[in-house]
Amino acid sequence: MPEGGFISGDRRGSTAVIPTGAAPSDDALLVLFANGEQAAARDLTERLAPRAHGVAMRVLGDRAEAEDVAQEAMMRLWRMAPDWQPGTAKVSTWLYRVTLNLCLDIKRRRRGGMARLDDVPDPPDPGQGAAERLQQTARADALQAALGLLPDRQREAVVLRHLEGLSNPEIAEIMEISTEAVESLTARGKRALSRALSGRKDELGYRDD
Amino acid sequence: MTDSDRDLVDLDMFFDAARRETTVLPGDLERRIVADAARVLHERQIAAVAPRPGRWRQLYDMLGGWPAIAALATACAAGVWLGFSPPSTLPDPAQYLVSDSIFLDEDSLVIAMAEEG
Structure with a gap:
């Protein structure tokens, strides 16, 4: 034993x-x-x-x-x-x-x-106190809609890496591809996500610092 | 930095928001999944205690069940019937059983070869 x-x-x-x-x-x-x-x-x-x-x-x-x-x-x-x-x-x-x-x-x-980004309802007008919570939900919804625009493999890689918090080698094992391919998929996926969300910066409370 | 690069947003804020919006497993789904597990266990236990089929049953299954057995029996019966009562166009095998002249003797063979030239 x-x-x-x-x-x-x-x-x-x-x-x-x-x-x-x-x-x-x-x-x-x-x-x-x-x-x-x-x-x-x-x-x-x-x-x-x-x-x-x-x-x-x-x-x-x-x-x-x-x-x-x-x-x-x-x-x-x-x-x-x-x-x-x-x-x-x-x-x-x-x-x-x-x-x-x-x-x-x-x-x-x-x-x-999949739903188009434009089809997602606009973020609700937040009231006092609940504003942060509502904005967070709006951001999560916007991200979900933007994820829907990505090609399947890019979406899977981004979800596993940035939302599930898995390592690149583990994602490579899950998706049965090389670690370099995972890095490439997540990089391209993030770039596409960023472009998709850039048009909604103001309504989602995003500020360039 | 290009214009398109300037339009890019920092995604961390969105990822962080999505992670906070944890997807809670619906209670009904959890119950269904656990019930599936119980069913799989139950099926496995039944399979483990089920008696092993006997030899006749294994032969029966190997042949293909009752349709194959019925076809085999019909073929056997037809074979026996043809053996005892052959059509007139076929030689009667029963004659060979009772006759001594099953094999051609040497003289018959010579005659037959001579006829064929």
Whole structure:
């Protein structure tokens, strides 16, 4: 037994070390789930489903479709659990990849369905006190609309890098491209976003310093 | 700096706003996902305890189920029927079973070769 932890094993021989006193890793939870522990599924859902849902929401821009994608991605995680090899890759990386592929499938089915930046409602006239909060929402909405204008791969790279906070190597693994390609996609994506949002500087409270 | 560069905006403000607008997982979605997990576990447990099919069942499945078995039985019955009661245009194999002259003797072979030239 490893120092300071116990080993979760399964009938296939897969094991994952679960440190005592610390939250178990995604790996360990997945092995526990594969061994029949329903509680592990609840923990994994709390950890991973918001990420899948968040990425799907930002890539697709549609609440209902994002929910469907998150549910399907998690379903594939449950079905894949018995075959998971702990320590070979991160569960979150696997889930991000599946989520993006599902998003891509949906976008292929509805080419040209994203909202145009001009279609997004103007930011509401803020009242005293709530102004900052409303402006933040308006900026987030404007960014979401501008993201919708980007080519798929640029949008995915920008969302993973700047909204999910992943590293370039991790994004490269998720998107199955080189790190240099990730850097190129995010740079081009940011440039396009910046141009798209430059026309709304004043209404979104942006000031050049 | 070009004119287009001057029009570019600092995106950090927008990214920061979007990150603060955390997408909360709808409660109903969380329930559905956990229910999916329970269903997958249940299916797996059922598959684990299901008895292994016997040899006859495996043979039955291997042949392709009842349609294939029925076709095989029909073909066998037709074969037996043709064996016992062949059409008049075909030689009767039963005669070979009771006859001693299954094989051509040497004289018959010589005659046959001579006839063919």
